[in-house]
Amino acid sequence: MEVLKTKNRLKIKGEYFSVKDILFSGQVFRFRPYEDGFLLAAGRQLAFLRQKGDAADIECTDEEYFYRYFDLDTDYERVTKSLYRFPALRPTIDFGKGIRILRQEKLEALFSFIISAFNNIKRIQKIIGRICEGLGDELKFNGISYHAFPDIKRLAEAGEEFFRRAGVGYRAKYIAETAEKAFSGFDLEAISGLPTQDARKRLMSLMGVGDKVCDCVLLFAYGRQDVFPVDTWMEKVYIQDLCSQDCCRDRKEISRRCVQMFGELSGYAQQYLFYYKRMS
DNA sequence: CCCCAGGAGAGTC
DNA sequence: GACTCTCATGGG
Numbered sequence: 079m080e081v082l083k084t085k086n087r088l089k090i091k092g093e094y095f096s097v098k099d100i101l102f103s104g105q106v107f108r109f110r111p112y113e114d115g116f117l118l119a120a121g122r123q124l125a126f127l128r129q130k131g132d133a134a135d136i137e138c139t140d141e142e143y144f145y146r147y148f149d150l151d152t153d154y155e156r157v158t159k160s161l162y163r164f165p166a167l168r169p170t171i172d173f174g175k176g177i178r179i180l181r182q183e184k185l186e187a188l189f190s191f192i193i194s195a196f197n198n199i200k201r202i203q204k205i206i207g208r209i210c211e212g213l214g215d216e217l218k219f220n221g222i223s224y225h226a227f228p229d230i231k232r233l234a235e236a237g238e239e240f241f242r243r244a245g246v247g248y249r250a251k252y253i254a255e256t257a258e259k260a261f262s263g264f265d266l267e268a269i270s271g272l273p274t275q276d277a278r279k280r281l282m283s284l285m286g287v288g289d290k291v292c293d294c295v296l297l298f299a300y301g302r303q304d305v306f307p308v309d310t311w312m313e314k315v316y317i318q319d320l321c322s323q324d325c326c327r328d329r330k331e332i333s334r335r336c337v338q339m340f341g342e343l344s345g346y347a348q349q350y351l352f353y354y355k356r357m358s
Numbered sequence: 359c360c361c362c363a364g365g366a367g368a369g370t371c
Numbered sequence: 372g373a374c375t376c377t378c379a380t381g382g383g
Contacts, residue, residue, distance in 0.1 A: 247379025
């Protein structure tokens, strides 16, 4: 894969980067169509993404930020070649080999996936959009104005009622409480150094964070690949395509078995499977 | 009217 | 540890 990095711009050529595969693989929510491409907001940053054939052109607020964000140091050819030994993964890799697992902001991923619980993607996007419009700084890039994801202080001070008005429903209490905790006393950064199981326990002590949300945050913000988030879709995938014998329905057990199967590449495997299932 | 959405918390045993 | 019930909201 060829990456050209210049000021406010990334040009990426090759089959292991696809704007569509990345945006529609369900890991990120703050994007929308714009002109002949998409706008994607992350933290306080913005990127304008366009794809022509196997070439992606990215205009952005900070090329170093997005170089890391798109995980451009990881060799996805190596990842996919290794996962290709699992027959069940072959069609999913052929279909979505342009996926990258993003390195998102920890705070943003945490709140996004708390909101994602028992919810659908369209509504998740709307809710997060309202939270950013209500609490995030208004910023500009190339004449395009957009909102940052709010910092923890703003989130903590917003209060339960704000989140309810943003449409989060019964999750308002969880979100308000977790925001306060993350503002005073709970160190999201400190989790980075912990072994995965310890990190899981810490994250799951937060309101609204169960197994699945926790695994999504670890995968999409902490770069942990030894996790396998299981939602309703992945439960179906497991039953239909992955388990050969002695199938179980318990999601924790499904997750354990898949991590056993895919090891350090579990996160990637899960993402290829999820994207393929959702698109078909 | 029903069912579902990238589930989690609280209660019970 | 295990079930089971409920939770707010919008779309099909």
